[in-house]
Amino acid sequence: MASPKKKLQGLVAATITPMTEHGEINFSVIGQYVDYLVEEQGVKNIFVNGTTGEGLSLSVSERRQVAEAWVAKGRNKLDQVVIHVGALSLKDSQELAQHAAEIGADGIAVIAPFFLKPWNKDALINFLKEVAAAAPTLPFYYYHIPALTGVKIRAEELLDGIQDKIPTFQGLKFSDTDLLDFGQCVDQNRQQQFAFLFGVDEQLLSALVMGATGAVGSTYNYMGKKTNQMLEAFERKDFSSALNHQFCIQRFINFVLKLGFGVSQTKAIMTLVSGIPVGPPRPPLQKASREFIDDAKAKLKSLDFLSSTDLKDGNLEPCS
Numbered sequence: 001m002a003s004p005k006k007k008l009q010g011l012v013a014a015t016i017t018p019m020t021e022h023g024e025i026n027f028s029v030i031g032q033y034v035d036y037l038v039e040e041q042g043v044k045n046i047f048v049n050g051t052t053g054e055g056l057s058l059s060v061s062e063r064r065q066v067a068e069a070w071v072a073k074g075r076n077k078l079d080q081v082v083i084h085v086g087a088l089s090l091k092d093s094q095e096l097a098q099h100a101a102e103i104g105a106d107g108i109a110v111i112a113p114f115f116l117k118p119w120n121k122d123a124l125i126n127f128l129k130e131v132a133a134a135a136p137t138l139p140f141y142y143y144h145i146p147a148l149t150g151v152k153i154r155a156e157e158l159l160d161g162i163q164d165k166i167p168t169f170q171g172l173k174f175s176d177t178d179l180l181d182f183g184q185c186v187d188q189n190r191q192q193q194f195a196f197l198f199g200v201d202e203q204l205l206s207a208l209v210m211g212a213t214g215a216v217g218s219t220y221n222y223m224g225k226k227t228n229q230m231l232e233a234f235e236r237k238d239f240s241s242a243l244n245h246q247f248c249i250q251r252f253i254n255f256v257l258k259l260g261f262g263v264s265q266t267k268a269i270m271t272l273v274s275g276i277p278v279g280p281p282r283p284p285l286q287k288a289s290r291e292f293i294d295d296a297k298a299k300l301k302s303l304d305f306l307s308s309t310d311l312k313d314g315n316l317e318p319c320s
């Protein structure tokens, strides 16, 4: 059974995969990106090749190279590098899991296969078990994101007895809004030392109350500092400040969700906020529109997420 080097907790940035304007992976900015996460956002854990990283839009070879680049550039700077190795093909997933172990990643995560889907818990567990067995020394996390996979098996059901089948299971990445399911995952596994990582950034405070031990998300790439302020307020039981921070974060996410928000828009926002040119998404995704970028930039400035030095009309609504 894997003995976790350290528990995965706190904020985990779901990394973007930087690309050139021609859609090729831009490895040249990953070192700068690591430094930005650590120094500017206070985020020292990353989740590579996930949804935000367009992992399922990359070839197996590209996913190996991207994993290698983040592990290498993150060495002695990041605390944990978890690689998403989920795939439609069990063989691809096993190859990526074994590769993650070979390059010194700190853990692997797997989503449910979403084309030929597992229709019950046993079928899903058996798939996950086969992947985990390819990296028997690495902590294993299940990546629950039913809105995108269409696999509606409740996480609470999946976790029941999971370590009997997957001894390396160390936790759950829960990217869903069903707080009953999430709460029961925590409630029914109090005796375990699982990592309960919440994946809906705009609702993180509610999940913290339910027992989340950390969070994996796209917005921690550029709002990690703000979100850490919320975590710190929560930990010192200053729930009024924690709520204010959550509302501030929500004001931005609510705004961009109404404009149409996904990986493409995340890439545009990251370039805006960090100054790191993470480039466009890969088809089938399309670049964020100019209109989105202008609107998002104005909102970031009004919320004081960007330097507002050049904000003329002073319509600041900075969060407390």
Ligand SMILES: CC(=O)N[C@@H]([C@@H](O)[C@H](O)[C@H](O)CO)[C@@H](O)CC(=O)C(=O)O
Binding pocket: 014, 015, 047, 049, 050, 051, 052, 053, 175, 199, 200, 201, 202, 216, 217, 218, 219, 253
């Ligand atoms: C559907 C989706 O992309 N969800 C994001 C959230 O961080 C999401 O961007 C955020 O809550 C804003 O809605 C993460 O759960 C995804 C994630 O962790 C990943 O990129 O692997």
